[in-house]
Amino acid sequence: MRAGTTRPTAGGGTSRPLLRVRGLHKRFGAQTVLDGVDLDVGEGEVTVLLGPSGSGKSTLLRCxxxxxxxxxxxxxxxxxxxxxxxxxxxxxxLSARAVTGQRARVGMVFQQFNLFPHLTAVENIVEAPIAVHRTPRAEAVARAAELLDSVGLAGREGAYPRELSGGQQQRVAIARALAMSPRLMLFDEPTSALDPERVGEVLAVMKDLARSGMTMIVVTHEVGFAREVADTLVFLDGGRVVESGPPAELLTGARHERARAFLAAVL
Known part of the structure; x- marks a missing residue:
């Protein structure tokens, strides 16, 4: 954090959004990827990040x-x-250990499933709760079975990733993230690596999560999902938030020229 940026405040109040981002900058060498991003996300809200490739969406999630x-x-x-x-x-x-503890409050689902190929679905899910939260194994296994059921994979506890379709692997990855009981879920184009016929099954799980009140930030080009589920759409271009608002407003009446051009291409 560079000196001179807006100072964060200590402690939380009831009126404070769950997530606050202020003046976020990120560079890789001479390239500025994030250029002063501000973002608020309230508890239980779903925010969808839209924008062209290279606009900074994935880097923002990783920050x-x-x-x-x-x-x-x-x-x-x-x-x-x-x-x-x-x-x-x-x-x-903070120390690496302290940061790891903070990350336990944030679940992240990537484009690639990142499952351990030598572990079964249940073993992929229970590893982090046991290692980080010291959850007793029997309790972690029972919770993993519940989560697999919730994502439509009851009975596949013993399946290895190679025995699952891409959509099923991504649903295991979602269950693995939920096993840590996160306050916030981040999704980085979770359907981009899937065959078209598998996209719907992953989006259905994400819709269920949204209906359950999970706070979510989603990078996706699935505009139908954004229209149905999002509370707020945020359009990024050149590492900046150039426009944001409810889906009904942004999808039909975007004011910024880059947002209008992008939406015309994807709608």
Missing amino acids: LNHLERPDAGFVELGGEIVGYGYEHGKLRE
């Missing part, structure tokens, strides 16, 4: 749980600054 270290600005989740803490009145980067 939210400190997989990427911002060059400036801050991310605050539940009133706690992600990746940093105050020591003797000064803001300092």
